[in-house]
Amino acid sequence: MNPLWQTLRTGLLTRSLQNLFRLPAWAPGWPVLRPEGLSHTVRRELLELCPSVAFAEEGGEFRLDLAHCVLCGRCFQTFPQAVGELRGLEVAVTRREDLVQRVDLATGNFVDPGPPPPTRAELHLPTLAFREVSAGNTGLDDTEVALAGNPFHDMGRFGFTVVASPRHADALLVAGPVSQNMREALLRTYQATPEPKGVVAVGNEAVGGEVFAESPQVAGGVDRVLPVDVYVPGSPARPAAILHGLLLLSGRVQQMLVGGRRVRGKPEQSPKAS
Amino acid sequence: MEALKQALGSGRLVALWYDAPHLHYLVEGPEGSPLQEFQVEARGSFPSLAGEFPALDWFERELWEEHSLVPEGHPALKPLRNHCLPYPFERVEGLHEVPVGPVHAGIIEPGHFRFSVLGEKILHLELRLGYQHRGVERLFQGAGLERARLLAERAGGESVAHALAFCQAVEAALGLEVPPRARQLRRVLLELERVFGHLGHLAGLFTDIGYAYAATQVGKVRALLQGQLERLTGHRYGRNALTVGGVSFDLDPKTQLEVRGALSRLGLEAEAQLLSAFKQPMVLDRLRYVGAITPAQARWLGLVGPAARACGLGRDLRQDDGLYQPFTPVLRAGGDVLARAQVYLEEVRQGFRHLERFLTELPPGGGWVDEAGPSQEGELRTAFSRVEAGRGELFYWVRLQGRRVEQVKIVDPSFKNWRALELAVRGMGLPDFPLINKSFDLSYAGCDL
Numbered sequence: 198m199n200p201l202w203q204t205l206r207t208g209l210l211t212r213s214l215q216n217l218f219r220l221p222a223w224a225p226g227w228p229v230l231r232p233e234g235l236s237h238t239v240r241r242e243l244l245e246l247c248p249s250v251a252f253a254e255e256g257g258e259f260r261l262d263l264a265h266c267v268l269c270g271r272c273f274q275t276f277p278q279a280v281g282e283l284r285g286l287e288v289a290v291t292r293r294e295d296l297v298q299r300v301d302l303a304t305g306n307f308v309d310p311g312p313p314p315p316t317r318a319e320l321h322l323p324t325l326a327f328r329e330v331s332a333g334n335t336g337l338d339d340t341e342v343a344l345a346g347n348p349f350h351d352m353g354r355f356g357f358t359v360v361a362s363p364r365h366a367d368a369l370l371v372a373g374p375v376s377q378n379m380r381e382a383l384l385r386t387y388q389a390t391p392e393p394k395g396v397v398a399v400g401n402e403a404v405g406g407e408v409f410a411e412s413p414q415v416a417g418g419v420d421r422v423l424p425v426d427v428y429v430p431g432s433p434a435r436p437a438a439i440l441h442g443l444l445l446l447s448g449r450v451q452q453m454l455v456g457g458r459r460v461r462g463k464p465e466q467s468p469k470a471s
Numbered sequence: 472m473e474a475l476k477q478a479l480g481s482g483r484l485v486a487l488w489y490d491a492p493h494l495h496y497l498v499e500g501p502e503g504s505p506l507q508e509f510q511v512e513a514r515g516s517f518p519s520l521a522g523e524f525p526a527l528d529w530f531e532r533e534l535w536e537e538h539s540l541v542p543e544g545h546p547a548l549k550p551l552r553n554h555c556l557p558y559p560f561e562r563v564e565g566l567h568e569v570p571v572g573p574v575h576a577g578i579i580e581p582g583h584f585r586f587s588v589l590g591e592k593i594l595h596l597e598l599r600l601g602y603q604h605r606g607v608e609r610l611f612q613g614a615g616l617e618r619a620r621l622l623a624e625r626a627g628g629e630s631v632a633h634a635l636a637f638c639q640a641v642e643a644a645l646g647l648e649v650p651p652r653a654r655q656l657r658r659v660l661l662e663l664e665r666v667f668g669h670l671g672h673l674a675g676l677f678t679d680i681g682y683a684y685a686a687t688q689v690g691k692v693r694a695l696l697q698g699q700l701e702r703l704t705g706h707r708y709g710r711n712a713l714t715v716g717g718v719s720f721d722l723d724p725k726t727q728l729e730v731r732g733a734l735s736r737l738g739l740e741a742e743a744q745l746l747s748a749f750k751q752p753m754v755l756d757r758l759r760y761v762g763a764i765t766p767a768q769a770r771w772l773g774l775v776g777p778a779a780r781a782c783g784l785g786r787d788l789r790q791d792d793g794l795y796q797p798f799t800p801v802l803r804a805g806g807d808v809l810a811r812a813q814v815y816l817e818e819v820r821q822g823f824r825h826l827e828r829f830l831t832e833l834p835p836g837g838g839w840v841d842e843a844g845p846s847q848e849g850e851l852r853t854a855f856s857r858v859e860a861g862r863g864e865l866f867y868w869v870r871l872q873g874r875r876v877e878q879v880k881i882v883d884p885s886f887k888n889w890r891a892l893e894l895a896v897r898g899m900g901l902p903d904f905p906l907i908n909k910s911f912d913l914s915y916a917g918c919d920l
């Protein structure tokens with residue numbers, strides 16, 4: 198095949214940011230609690246139904262931790278009155294609490310964790326170099342980080358590059374729940390990174406351990422080992438969500454989720470009929 | 472013991488696991504002969520066979536670590552995944568040592584490689600893995616079937632193959648019959664995952680030899696292929712799509728037609744790009760004679776999957792799968808990086824052909840069988856299953872108590888293939904290492920569990 202002809206035929210592959218942040222119609226979105234539908238029985242059922250233990254009831258609160266959700270879609274398909282669907286990929290946050298929805302059962306309202314802190318100004322740079330450290334992840338979060346550099350996502354257009362050595366990096370992208378065997382290597386990589394330095398936890402496992410949270414062989418999240426600037430949920434985190442996290446770190450976009458719910462942009466959509 | 476040795480001498484170890492108080496050796500005989508299972512009682516220790524059959528080395532070290540069973544007479548007993556114990560590297564007197572990892576320069580999982588070099592030439596390599604160890608097998612203990620499936624999807628790099636092997640093992644234990652439509656849809660996902668993986672290995676090889684154009688073109692096809700997998704299952708890697716008893720997605724005739732059309736276009740494009748890339752003298756020169764493994768070495772180490780087929784060892788579990796018939800495994804003789812790349816290339820073409828066939832005629836009916844019946848009782852059941860994943864033979868053994876998992880044994884193909892790297896790099900230059908490593912494309916997570 199003639200490369201020139203092929204290139205012309207292919208045309209432009211790179212998608213606009215807006216386009217990238219849209220979730221394809223066939224992929225399930227994130228669950229969002231609907232306090233009015235959370236009756237006692239429904240809560241029992243939700244706790245039973247979620248394969249990934251994303252729901253919890255404790256201290257008069259009903260919680261949904263997005264970092265434990267594996268996006269199976271079962272909860273909002275079974276109980277649409279109690280769980281809605283949040284579609285979109287701008288899910289990176291600066292605080293762990295902003296991935297947890299908390300409903301106060303006495304008042305039936307969401308607990309507001311307050312405005313999120315801004316990302317650090319010294320990392321608001323036009324270009325950022327990253328070093329990826331895989332610490333006990335399945336390998337798919339790594340793949341997704343690599344795919345964030347492909348022609349469709351093209352993170353290079355925002356000045357983001359992945360460099361070979363932590364000494365050349367401005368921030369670490371850490372994937373995985375931090376296995377005990379990687380703990381020291383991760384710490385040493387962090388020490389080798391010059392100040393100012395940021396840390397991005399990529400994927401549910403890095404955010405809170407997900408299905409590995411209970412294992413004694415893992416730390417159960419990057420923030421148990423290092424200070425984390427940005428959390429990107431997902432199982433694995435999608436390239437567009439990773440891109441959102443990097444843009445958030447560099448101060449170019451705003452955080453969309455607060456207390457696990459969307460505070461800016463379009464209102465939550467109701468679940469599509471299945 | 473004698474019968475076991477004889478079987479190992481002429482066949483290949485599939486798996487070795489401990490179901491107290493017995494060790495189970497599963498051995499596959501030469502071409503087409505049935506599997507043989509040997510049981511050896513072991514309490515505290517067992518006689519090591521690793522000296523005679525190196526394929527058992529890591530299995531025995533694993534038993535020592537996981538179950539405190541001492542393999543008596545093991546030639547070099549040292550930890551596999553436990554990093555709390557000291558690890559004595561084998562030193563070669565007078566050679567310079569180059570340590571690499573666990574954190575690598577690329578976007579890749581962690582592992583440590585200790586090279587002994589003379590100038591640029593690698594004379595010896597010792598791998599030390601275990602950095603990805605998350606204690607997956609222990610997390611299965613006591614898990615319900617749904618949760619266990621989530622764990623299986625995260626055990627290694629290939630979500631669909633792991634979920635499939637786990638589900639098949641459970642179905643065998645519970646005596647569930649999966650409806651034909653679900654069986655075929657599972658094969659669709661398995662082939663999509665295989666082609667996706669192989670295209671990734673090929674794009675990686677092109678990147679490593681500096682052929683950016685081909686890498687980008689192959690990467691583009693790969694990204695679009697992933698879009699089709701997502702279209703079918705709602706997940707970019709096909710997670711949550713399989714369930715014990717069947718599949719949890721279905722497709723209407725319109726989607727079926729569209730996906731088939733998109734895949735056949737991608738198939739043509741992948742084929743054209745790859746065939747033209749493999750005509751370039753630069754590509755052939757750069758890949759040929761690099762990182763070669765002989766058939767004898769492959770047999771000795773018990774290699775599986777594309778790595779074995781690139782040495783002319785013809786074993787592909789799809790040969791025994793009724794849905795794939797007629798099926799001829801892709802074989803190459805060279806054993807070098809080029810041979811492995813050609814196996815990937817041919818399997819990509821083969822995969823697209825199977826996808827086309829599977830999606831043309833889907834059996835009607837439901838995609839899921841309700842697991843009622845005997846499974847409800849609290850009785851103990853065990854079963855194993857094997858799946859030809861993109862990287863090779865994947866093995867799952869489960870012991871169920873009612874509908875809970877009591878114990879599992881996972882043998883990822885990478886667990887058997889990692890050591891091939893140690894032999895393949897001998898005599899090669901240090902800069903060739905990334906290329907050779909990429910040509911095997913092994914899963915660290917699947918090996919470390």
Ligand code: SF4
Binds near residue numbers: 248265269
């Ligand atoms: S989508 Fe699935 S994993 Fe996520 S909270 Fe709902 S039931 Fe749990």
